[in-house]
Amino acid sequence: MSDAPTDGLLARTLREEAGPLVARLSRRYGDFDLAEEAVQSAVAEALTAWRRDGAPDNPAAWLQVAAQRNAVDAVRRSTRQRALAARADAPAPARPGTDDRLALLFACCHPALAPEARLALTLRAVVGLTTPQIARAFLVNEATLAQRIVRAKRKIVDAGITLAVPPPDRLEERLGDVLAVVYVMFNEGFVSSSGATQDRDLAADAVWLGGVVATAVPREAEAWGLAALLTIQHARAAGRFDDDGGLVLLRNQDRTRWDHAAIADGERLIERAAALRRPGRYQLQAAIAAVHATAPSWEETDWLQIVLLYDELARHDASPVVQLNQAVARAQYGEPAAALAQLDGLGDRLATYHLFHATRAELLTTLGRHDEARSANRTALGLTTNDAERRLLTTRLHSRPLEDGS
DSSP: OOSHHHHHHHHHHHHHHHHHHHHHHHHHHTOHHHHHHHHHHHHHHHHHHHHHHOOOSSHHHHHHHHHHHHHHHHHHHOSTTGGGGGGGGSOOOOOTTOOHHHHHHHHHTOTTSOHHHHHHHHIIIIIOOOHHHHHHHHTOOHHHHHHHHHHHHHHHHHHTOOOSOOOHHHHHHHHHHHHHHHHHHHHHHHSOTTSSSOOHHHHHHHHHHHHHHHHHSTTOHHHHHHHHHHHHHHHTGGGSBOTTSOBOOGGGOOGGGSOHHHHHHHHHHHHHHHTTOOOOHHHHHHHHHHHHHHSSSSTTSOHHHHHHHHHHHHHHOOOHHHHHHHHHHHHHTTOHHHHHHHHHTTTTTSTTOHHHHHHHHHHHHHTTOHHHHHHHHHHHHHHOOOHHHHHHHHHHHHOOOOTTOO
8 A cells, every 4th residue: 555645644634733732732741842752753653553554534533642642651651750640631721712833833932942943843843844844944954953953842841931822022022933934834835845846735734824823913014924925925826836746937827827816815914014014024025926926927027116125125134045036036127147146146155055056047048158057957956856846957957048049
């Protein structure tokens, strides 16, 4: 029997259940590390049992029972935690109106944790991403990422950090990392780094979670900005891949396949954010996405508006990826040579980022420097692990440039 059906079911179940399950077990036993390890062990058991026996009738209940059993066994084995065993039969404290994933999300972004550890731990505990997926998202090796997670879990236990949504006066200090986690989560679903073309469920879950966060902090403009950005980006998910799973670039997408009602929802979220009069990078990215999403075609896109929005975005976020996209916009506005010069200035910081080399290849092709373009495409191909992107880059490498007018 193929592993794929049960593995896919487990992945979906884990996304929906991992965060709430970790939160419930942590509250019951007072130990985040114990709870997270109990859930991870249950996942390992499910991989073996479901492949062997087939999927259970109620996957969520199966995972919950296995995780609960693992937690009880861990408590009984540990002399240090023997006193916690009495809690096993007590009902878990009720938290009416509190979403467990939201509570766990804010707990994992506690200021006592190192910034890079907050993101890694949240993606594993709340979302259920694997350590390799998170490592690729952060462009770090797996051993480094695993150590971050271990240290973060130990800190949560030692500092006695509670799994609860903080009061309104303490929300802002954690909001930046919470929004960053949701953003990385969406990007991992939008084009999965693990080799699959796309994880639509994970991306949709990130859109939902972004809305939950924004609703929880209704006076935070950037929370609404992120909700708007993810809503608009996900609205065109159906057009991003062809029937064979091949990646379709924005310029070539069938815009009739986009969810235009969702795009309109995203525009309303932008307006809600703008009404708070505190501009930020997520709002500006959402505005850029909206210009693309409402343009009748690639050629009719308002590139001047996009260039101006990227100029403003660079003042809020001067990261090399933002500058890369700023260069792309400049090229589309009719300045490919200036865009390439800007891009080449980012080479040291983006040397291992495949989209840097793929973008550079496009600009070199536009300027007629085809040998250099092929070299850049080969570099990009060697750096990406996504199947759809690899097929697109391979097609580019085997395409013959029309240098002789043929």
